[in-house]
Each structure stands twice: as structure tokens, then as C-alpha cells.
Amino acid sequence: xxxxxxxxxxxxxxxxxxxxxxxxxxxxxxxxxxxxxxxxxxxxxxxxxxxxxxxxxxxxxxxxxxxxxxxxxxxxxxxxxxxxxxxxxxxxxxxxxxxxxxxxxxxxxxxxxxxxxxxxxxxxxxxxxxxxxxxxxxxxxxxxxxxxxxxxxxxxxxxxxxxxxxxxxxxxxxxxxxxxxxxxxxxxxxxxxxxxxxxxxxxxxxxxxxxxxxxxxxxxxxxxxxxxxxxxxxxxxxxxxxxxxxxxxxxxxxxxxxxxxxxxxxxxxxxxxxxxxxxxxxxxxxxxxxxxxxxxxxxxxxxxxxxxxxxxxxxxxxxxxxxxxxxxxxxxxxxxxxxxxxxxxxxxxxxxxxxxxxxxxxxxxxxxxxxxxxxxxxxxxxxxxxxxxxxxxxxxxxxxxxxxxxxxxxxxxxxxxxxxxxxxxxxxxxxxxxxxxxxxxxxxxxxxxxxxxxxxxxxxxxxxxxxxxxxxxxxxxxxxxxxxxxx
Amino acid sequence: xxxxxxxxxxxxxxxxxxxxxxxxxxxxxxxxxxxxxxxxxxxxxxxxxxxxxxxxxxxxxxxxxxxxxxxxxxxxxxxxxxxxxxxxxxxxxxxxxxxxxxxxxxxxxxxxxxxxxxxxxxxxxxxxxxxxxxxxxxxxxxxxxxxxxxxxxxxxxxxxxxxxxxxxxxxxxxxxxxxxxxxxxxxxxxxxxxxxxxxxxxxxxxxxxxxxxxxxxxxxxxxxxxxxxxxxxxxxxxxxxxxxxxxxxxxxxxxxxxxxxxxxxxxxxxxxxxxxxxxxxxxxxxxxxxxxxxxxxxxxxxxxxxxxxxxxxxxxxxxxxxxxxxxxxxxxxxxxxxxxxxxxxxxxxxxxxxxxxxxxxxxxxxxxxxxxxxxxxxxxxxxxxxxxxxxxxxxxxxxxxxxxxxxxxxxxxxxxxxxxxxxxxxxxxxxxxxxxxxxxxxxxxxxxxxxxxxxxxxxxxxxxxxxxxxxxxxxxxxxxxxxxxxxxxxxxxx
Numbered sequence: 011x012x013x014x015x016x017x018x019x020x021x022x023x024x025x026x027x028x029x030x031x032x033x034x035x036x037x038x039x040x041x042x043x044x045x046x047x048x049x050x051x052x053x054x055x056x057x058x059x060x061x062x063x064x065x066x067x068x069x070x071x072x073x074x075x076x077x078x079x080x081x082x083x084x085x086x087x088x089x090x091x092x093x094x095x096x097x098x099x100x101x102x103x104x105x106x107x108x109x110x111x112x113x114x115x116x117x118x119x120x121x122x123x124x125x126x127x128x129x130x131x132x133x134x135x136x137x138x139x140x141x142x143x144x145x146x147x148x149x150x151x152x153x154x155x156x157x158x159x160x161x162x163x164x165x166x167x168x169x170x171x172x173x174x175x176x177x178x179x180x181x182x183x184x185x186x187x188x189x190x191x192x193x194x195x196x197x198x199x200x201x202x203x204x205x206x207x208x209x210x211x212x213x214x215x216x217x218x219x220x221x222x223x224x225x226x227x228x229x230x231x232x233x234x235x236x237x238x239x240x241x242x243x244x245x246x247x248x249x250x251x252x253x254x255x256x257x258x259x260x261x262x263x264x265x266x267x268x269x270x271x272x273x274x275x276x277x278x279x280x281x282x283x284x285x286x287x288x289x290x291x292x293x294x295x296x297x298x299x300x301x302x303x304x305x306x307x308x309x310x311x312x313x314x315x316x317x318x319x320x321x322x323x324x325x326x327x328x329x330x331x332x333x334x335x336x337x338x339x340x341x342x343x344x345x346x347x348x349x350x351x352x353x354x355x356x357x358x359x360x361x362x363x364x365x366x367x368x369x370x371x372x373x374x375x376x377x378x379x380x381x382x383x384x385x386x387x388x389x390x391x392x393x394x395x396x397x398x399x400x401x402x403x404x405x406x407x408x409x410x411x412x413x414x415x416x417x418x419x420x421x422x423x424x425x426x427x428x429x430x431x432x433x434x435x436x437x438x439x440x441x442x443x444x445x446x447x448x449x450x451x452x453x454x455x456x457x458x459x460x461x462x463x464x465x466x467x468x469x470x471x472x473x474x475x476x477x478x479x480x481x482x483x484x485x486x487x488x489x490x491x492x493x494x495x496x497x
Numbered sequence: 498x499x500x501x502x503x504x505x506x507x508x509x510x511x512x513x514x515x516x517x518x519x520x521x522x523x524x525x526x527x528x529x530x531x532x533x534x535x536x537x538x539x540x541x542x543x544x545x546x547x548x549x550x551x552x553x554x555x556x557x558x559x560x561x562x563x564x565x566x567x568x569x570x571x572x573x574x575x576x577x578x579x580x581x582x583x584x585x586x587x588x589x590x591x592x593x594x595x596x597x598x599x600x601x602x603x604x605x606x607x608x609x610x611x612x613x614x615x616x617x618x619x620x621x622x623x624x625x626x627x628x629x630x631x632x633x634x635x636x637x638x639x640x641x642x643x644x645x646x647x648x649x650x651x652x653x654x655x656x657x658x659x660x661x662x663x664x665x666x667x668x669x670x671x672x673x674x675x676x677x678x679x680x681x682x683x684x685x686x687x688x689x690x691x692x693x694x695x696x697x698x699x700x701x702x703x704x705x706x707x708x709x710x711x712x713x714x715x716x717x718x719x720x721x722x723x724x725x726x727x728x729x730x731x732x733x734x735x736x737x738x739x740x741x742x743x744x745x746x747x748x749x750x751x752x753x754x755x756x757x758x759x760x761x762x763x764x765x766x767x768x769x770x771x772x773x774x775x776x777x778x779x780x781x782x783x784x785x786x787x788x789x790x791x792x793x794x795x796x797x798x799x800x801x802x803x804x805x806x807x808x809x810x811x812x813x814x815x816x817x818x819x820x821x822x823x824x825x826x827x828x829x830x831x832x833x834x835x836x837x838x839x840x841x842x843x844x845x846x847x848x849x850x851x852x853x854x855x856x857x858x859x860x861x862x863x864x865x866x867x868x869x870x871x872x873x874x875x876x877x878x879x880x881x882x883x884x885x886x887x888x889x890x891x892x893x894x895x896x897x898x899x900x901x902x903x904x905x906x907x908x909x910x911x912x913x914x915x916x917x918x919x920x921x922x923x924x925x926x927x928x929x930x931x932x933x934x935x936x937x938x939x940x941x942x943x944x945x946x947x948x949x950x951x952x953x954x955x956x957x958x959x960x961x962x963x964x965x966x967x968x969x970x971x972x973x974x975x976x977x978x979x980x981x982x983x984x985x986x987x988x989x990x991x
Contacts, residue, residue, distance in 0.1 A: 426667070440661055444654060450634070454638065454639050492555060492556060
């Protein structure tokens with residue numbers, strides 16, 4: 011099967027959902043979510059069947075924009091899995107979603123919420139394959155525009171609207187910066203094909219204009235992945251957006267951002283590039299500042315969703331550190347590209363688990379503050395245990411999946427001699443222990459007036475259980491991720 | 498097969514969480530580990546690969562879950578872990594209704610400690626140690642006493658920071674060694690350039706040092722041990738803390754020159770442990786903080802053996818490593834016994850304030866005897882295990898003394914460290930006198946003595962102290978190369 015059909019199929023699923031939406035009765039809109047999940051699961055199957063076209067020259071125009079290598083397959087699978095989890099989360103979130111849309115209490119007007127993530131998924135899958143600045147831009151916009159709607163979906167909720175406006179303005183700004191950067195790169199190298207840019211760079215008399223263009227593109231990518239200096243929108247938007255959107259932003263959108271960041275950066279940081287040193291220097295600064303900002307600003311947070319927002323910035327910093335320590339990989343060490351994939355795969359598991367737990371707690375207590383977790387150790391011991399495991403993993407405790415990503419990032423950084431990044435990274439990890447454990451403290455040390463057991467929906471129960479067990483299993487035996495990465 | 502020692506506590510923890518009878522499961526699991534541990538130790542003498550296993554968990558970079566009894570040091574520490582774990586779980590009195598937190602936490606700490614000592618792969622060696630971090634945090638924070646929340650934060654942040662610095666050192670070491678996997682065998686075969694060695698050695702000393710409460714990174718230990726529930730103090734002070742020293746001794750050959758360069762610093766730090774913390778210990782008004790500080794203080798002696806080792810290397814100073822290991826074992830047993838019994842004192846009298854206690858020996862003679870035995874061991878009375886360790890430490894300090902060259906830093910350190918013996922005698926005897934002797938006070942009038950069930954763990958620990966004290970070769974046989982003529986103890990007697 012030709013890989014191009016994959017995205018076409020996903021878009022088709024989205025369109026079908028959108029059409030059906032008109033006919034589904036208002037009380038059963040969440041059945042659309044189940045349908046979308048079914049469609050995506052089949053998409054996952056197709057992903058394994060799809061093969062790179064044997065004769066790309068037959069479709070040269072497409073082949074120029076679209077690659078189907080192991081990284082592309084990995085990030086496509088990542089996008090689909092992430093979207094499936096987001097849709098599951100959305101089904102559990104339907105009560106709150108319905109409260110702030112059309113008719114409070116009825117599910118009228120929530121149907122699109124199950125179709126839009128599917129379109130975003132298609133965009134992320136294109137991003138995974140895009141290898142030309144033009145196709146990168148188009149794919150990126152598909153994702154971003156979908157997210158404008160998803161963020162502001164609870165239109166009767168001021169927080170969600172505010173988040174939507176902030177995201178729209180900054181997103182538009184970053185789009186503008188991206189196009190401007192692409193223009194500079196095109197102007198200096200005469201091509202938008204990333205495979206050719208590396209060669210053209212070596213022929214340049216002056217690399218300054220290309221570096222300027224790259225810096226602009228990096229700015230816009232920093233917006234996508236939530237890195238300094240474009241991180242300011244993150245806490246507000248994450249807090250205001252509906253929780254499934256937040257989860258989607260913090261996992262799917264970030265991963266897709268890194269997927270294209272790696273493709274764009276490769277010609278600039280690879281061996282022999284005339285701007286290698288400068289690019290690595292910029293990346294190191296971004297990584298160091300992102301780690302510091304994310305981890306230190308997370309410390310005083312009292313809202314759990316906001317805490318997760320800063321934590322997502324912090325994780326972006328660690329991933330950037332792995333990119334800054336650019337390594338092509340050798341017989342016995344992972345390349346930067348693989349480490350990023352590895353990190354994101356474990357990040358997906360841990361973060362999604364935590365968001366499911368957050369929605370469960372929100373449904374039971376009506377609050378997303380850390381204080382809502384008070385006494386959870388007594389109210390729902392199993393849920394509290396799962397949250398403890400997931401948070402420990404996010405903090406990077408060894409023997410959980412979360413340790414490996416950080417371990418490899420630091421290993422690359424030490425091999426590359428990026429001592430500043432390493433020191434800042436270690437400060438960040440130490441701070442991480444503090445703010446993640448704050449939630450653990452709330453669950454076990456504090457008591458709550460309400461001691462009734464928390465009700466966990468079946469979807470959440472199985473998903474949280476699976477993700478927690480995966481976190482532990484992959485902590486002992488991480489090899490399957492490597493297999494997914496095609497290493 | 499060695500994996501059983503880790504899997505048993507882990508399986509028991511899961512079983513308890515799933516609803517198995519908590520105390521019975523935990524005691525059974527640690528009891529079985531105890532028996533298995535001795536079995537493996539006995540088999541090890543004939544076959545150094547006994548129970549070794551290796552499972553590759555990541556192919557690139559190559560990381561394996563490898564377990565094995567790497568050398569006699571691993572055997573000794575494994576024995577220490579299983580003995581103390583059994584005693585801690587058996588003697589701990591879990592508050593009503595908290596069994597699902599208490600026993601699984603203790604079992605996780607046990608599994609982490611045993612895993613760290615058995616790992617022959619640097620990655621899991623580090624990783625297993627961290628397994629104890631969260632359970633310790635929860636146990637101190639929820640079930641501790643006194644200023645428990647602050648103590649829990651302090652120990653967690655300190656240990657997390659120490660581990661992270663350690664991780665930096667280990668990664669740098671791995672990177673500089675050029676080894677292609679994390680196995681100890683391939684790492685220890687590598688050579689590291691001198692320039693990198695100093696930096697790595699400094700990171701390792703600070704990182705491991707924080708975990709062992711080396712001065713000036715020690716201030717987490719005393720409050721945490723004082724607040725923690727007794728089994729956690731026993732496991733942490735007795736077993737887990739030794740991980741840092743174990744790691745330094747294990748990885749020493751890789752950074753021998755770097756550590757040699759840092760000896761003066763090390764001497765200053767360890768004297769800080771012995772003298773500074775020693776004086777602080779004398780000043781304590783409560784038994785639990787006193788014991789906590791005393792455990793910090795005694796780490797100084799073990800570091801002294803390490804400094805002696807680093808001065809001339811293991812060939813020139815063959816008793817340094819056995820000295821350190823015997824003392825680690827002896828200290829682990831004696832401090833666990835002291836913490837366990839001080840918990841009994843608290844239950845019998847309701848207080849650990851020294852000035853509120855007195856004459857307890859009258860109401861509780863057995864408790865007094867066993868506590869006295871552990872206290873004497875801690876002071877270093879001949880015939881008990883700590884004496885064998887301490888005397889070897891001091892001998893190792895002067896092993897390479899050349900009178901014509903004057904005193905080296907290590908020898909100066911040894912001379913000053915000898916004063917530590919006086920200090921520990923002062924506070925231990927004083928505490929013993931205040932608690933058990935003198936006129937009977939209201940709090941101790943009707944105190945219960947140890948019942949049969951309480952005595953068992955203490956007796957097991959006491960037997961371990963006596964056996965190693967009267968017949969040090971029981972441990973030294975593990976620690977010295979096979980030829981009995983080279984047994985270090987005979988050399989030092991000359």
C-alpha cells in the first residue's frame with residue numbers, strides 16, 4: 011500500500027465523523043469518539059502494511075515532499091496512538107465539555123470535538139513525513155489551525171476562550187516568523203528541499219543570512235515544542251484549554267514539532283556543515299534556558315494542570331539538550347534522533363497516564379488544583395499508587411521508563427562535552443523531584459474532608475492501569491521502544 | 498537465581514498490595530531471603546559465579562540486568578542486607594491500618610538495597626539504589642514522628658541531589674573509559690586519562706558521599722533517622738547508606754589516581770564526620786537523634802579505610818578493603834540493632850528524651866542487656882564485630898608508614914580519628930547510664946521488657962555481631978584472596 015494513502019485515510023475518517031455528527035442524537039455524541047478510535051486503530055494497522063513506494067520517480071512531485079523512513083513511521087504511529095488516547099480522554103471528559111458548550115448539560119455541540127483531533131492527527135502524520143520546507147509549513151498549519159478550535163472549544167468558559175485567543179495570536183505570530191525564516195533560507199540557498207540545503211550551505215560565501223533564517227525557524231519551532239523563548243503561552247493555554255486538548259498539545263503537538271525540528275536541523279548540525287558550531291551553540295542556549303525555566307517555574311505552582319504545563323516545558327528542554335549534543339550514532343550508542351524518539355515515547359506514556367488521572371480527579375472533585383489530590387491515598391489507593399509511579403517516572407526515577415530518556419540525553423551531552431547543559435540539566439532534575447513529589451505529598455500526607463472513594467470510569471481505569479504497568483515494564487526492559495524506533 | 502533475592506521482596510510487596518496477609522507475607526519473604534542469602538554465600542566460596550545471571554534489556558547502548566556476587570564485598574553486603582532486612586521487618590510495629598504502606602515500602606527498600614549490591618552492571622547498580630527513594634519519602638512523611646515532613650523533604654532532596662551528582666560522575670566515567678557496555682568487568686578493565694580522573698573522582702566522592710552522609714553533606718541523616726519509623730531507620734542506616742561506600746570501593750580502581758589526588762580533602766571531610774559530628778552527637782538530648790548522628794560519625798572510619806586504600810593502592814595496603822567492608826558490616830548490624838531497640842524503649846516508656854528516662858534496667862533487664870551489647874559494639878569493645886573493623890581500619894592507616902618520611906595526611910587523619918573512639922565511648926556510655934541505670938523514674942517504672950517475639954530479631958543481630966567479633970575470619974574469608982597465608986589479619990599482627 012502506498013504510504014500517501016495513510017493520511018488520506020485518516021482525513022477520510024475525520025470527514026466521516028464530521029458528517030455523521032449531523033445525524034447523531036445530542037445525548038450520544040460520545041459514540042462518535044468510539045467510532046473515531048476504531049478508525050484510527052485501523053489506521054495503525056495500515057501503518058504496518060504501508061510500504062515506501064518502490065518507484066518514487068513515478069510520482070516525483072510527491073516523493074520530493076514526502077519521505078517514509080523509520081523516523082516517519084515512528085512519528086506517524088506516535089501521532090495515531092496519541093490521538094487514540096486523547097479521544098478516550100475526551101470521552102471521559104464529556105461531562106465537563108458539555109457544561110461549557112451549546113446547551114449546558116446536553117452533549118449538543120460537542121460532536122466536533124471528536125472529529126478535530128483526527129484532522130490534527132493527519133497533520134501530525136504529514137509533519138512526520140515532510141522533508142521540504144513547504145510541505146512542513148502546510149502540515150504544520152493544518153495542526154495549528156485545528157488546535158485553535160480545540161483550545162477554545164469550551165466557548166462558555168472564560169478560561170478556555172482566553173486560552174484560545176492567546177494561542178491564536180501567538181500561533182499566528184509564530185507562523186509569520188516561520189514563513190519569514192523559510193524565505194531567508196530559500197533566498198540564501200535557493201531551495202526549500204532539506205536534502206539539498208546541506209549541500210548548498212557549503213557553497214555559501216557568507217552563512218549569516220542562512221543562520222538568520224534558521225534562527226527565525228527555530229523561534230517558530232520553539233513555539234511548537236514549548237521551548238524558551240516562545241514558552242510564555244504554555245501555562246495559560248494549558249490551564250485554560252479542555253484537558254484532552256492540553257494532553258494533545260503537550261504530547262502530540264510537541265512530538266510533531268520535534269519530528270520536524272530534527273528534519274530541519276539535520277542539514278545545519280550534521281558533520282561538515284559550515285554553521286554546525288553556531289547552530290549547536292544556539293540550541294544549547296535554548297536547551298539550558300528551557301530546562302531552567304520549566305523546572306524552576308514549576309516549583310511554586312499550586313494548580314496541577316499548570317504544573318504539568320511547566321513540566322512539559324522542562325521536558326522539551328531535556329529533549330533539546332539531546333539535540334544540541336548532536337550525535338550521528340555509532341555501533342553502540344544511540345543517535346540524537348533516536349534519543350529524542352525514545353524520550354518522546356516514554357513521555358507519551360507517562361504524561362497521558364497523568365492526564366487521565368487528572369480528568370478522573372477533576373470529574374470527582376471538580377477542581378484541578380493540587381489540593382484536589384489531598385487524601386487521595388486513602389480515597390483511592392490504587393489510583394494514588396498509579397499517580398505516584400507516573401510522577402516518579404516524570405521526575406526521572408530509575409527503573410521507570412522516564413529515566414532512560416534523561417539518562418541518554420545526559421549521556422549524549424557528556425559525550426559532546428556540553429557541561430553547561432549538563433549542569434543546568436541536573437539542577438532541573440533535582441527541582442523536578444521536588445515539584446512532582448509535591449503532588450505525592452498531597453495524596454499521602456494531607457487529608458481531605460471528603461473521604462468517599464473516587465469513581466474511575468472503565469476507560470480511565472484500564473488506560474491508567476496499562477500506562478502505569480508499561481511505565482514500570484519499560485523501566486526494566488526498554489528494548490521494545492528501540493525496536494519501534496527501527497534501531 | 499540471585500534474582501530471587503530481589504524478586505522475593507518485590508513479589509511480597511505486590512502480594513500485600515493485592516491483599517495478602519501483610520505481616521506474614523513480609524516476614525516469610527525476608528526470612529526466605531535470609532536463608533537463601535546464607536546459602537548463596539556458602540556456595541560462593543566454591544563457585545564465584547553462583548546464581549549469576551544476565552539479561553540484556555537494551556541492545557544499544559548495551560545495558561544488561563546482570564546480577565552476580567562480583568567479589569567478597571558483594572557477598573558481605575548481601576549478607577548484611579538480608580540479615581538487617583529480616584530483623585527490620587520482623588521487629589517493626591506497624592500502626593493499625595497502614596499495613597499496605599508499611600510493609601511494601603520496607604520491602605521495596607530491601608529489594609533496592611539487595612539489587613544494588615548484587616548488580617554487576619553499572620546502570621542497574623545505580624538504578625536499584627533509587628528504588629528506595631520514594632518509599633523512604635512516604636514512610637518518613639506519613640508515619641514518621643516529630644518534625645517528620647521536614648525530615649522527609651530533606652532526605653529526599655539531599656539524596657536526589659546526591660544521586661544526580663553521582664549520575665554525572667558515572668556518566669562521565671563511562672564516557673571517559675570508552676567501554677562499550679556498562680558491565681563492571683569491562684569498565685574496570687578500562688583506563689581513564691588522569692585529567693578526567695580528578696573531576697570524576699570529585700563527583701563520585703560528592704555524589705556517593707552525600708548518600709553516605711559524608712561531612713559536610715551529612716545534615717539530612719540524623720533528623721531523617723530520628724523521624725523515620727524504626728524499620729526504615731534500620732534499613733537505611735544499616736544497609737542502604739553503605740551503598741555509597743560500596744560504590745566508591747567498587748569503582749575505585751578506575752579513578753585511583755584522581756582519588757589519590759583528593760586524599761587531603763577526603764581526610765578533612767572524614768575528620769569532620771568523626772570529630773565534628775562526634776561532638777554534635779555528645780550534645781544530643783534525645784536517643785534517636787543521638788543514634789542518627791552516631792551513625793553519621795561512624796561513616797568517617799570507613800572513609801578513613803578508603804583514604805588508606807587510595808594512598809598506596811590495594812596491593813600495598815591489602816587490609817584497607819577488608820577493614821572497610823568488615824566495619825560496614827559491623828556498623829550496619831549494630832546501628833540496626835540500636836535503632837530497633839530504641840524503638841522498643843519508646844514503646845515501653847513513651848519517650849526517648851534522655852532526661853526523662855532512668856533505671857529502665859530494673860523493669861526491662863533483657864532490653865538493657867541487648868541494648869548494652871549493641872552500644873558496646875558501637876563503641877568498639879573487643880569481641881564484638883565493630884572492634885575487628887575499627888582495629889583493621891587503624892592498622893590500615895599506618896600500614897605504609899615510613900618513619901623516615903614523617904606522617905602522611907592519612908596517618909595524621911588516623912591519629913586524630915582515634916579520638917573518635919573516646920567520643921563515641923562518652924556519648925554511648927552516657928546514654929546507656931541515663932536510660933538504664935540510676936534511680937527508677939515514673940516513665941520506666943512499669944515498662945514492659947522484651948517479649949520472646951521482640952527478642953528474636955535483636956538476638957539474630959547480636960549473634961552476627963558476636964560471630965564476626967570473635968571470629969573475624971568468618972567474613973575475612975570472603976574478602977581475601979584464597980591463600981590463607983596472605984590473610985591480612987596475620988600480616989597486621991606482625
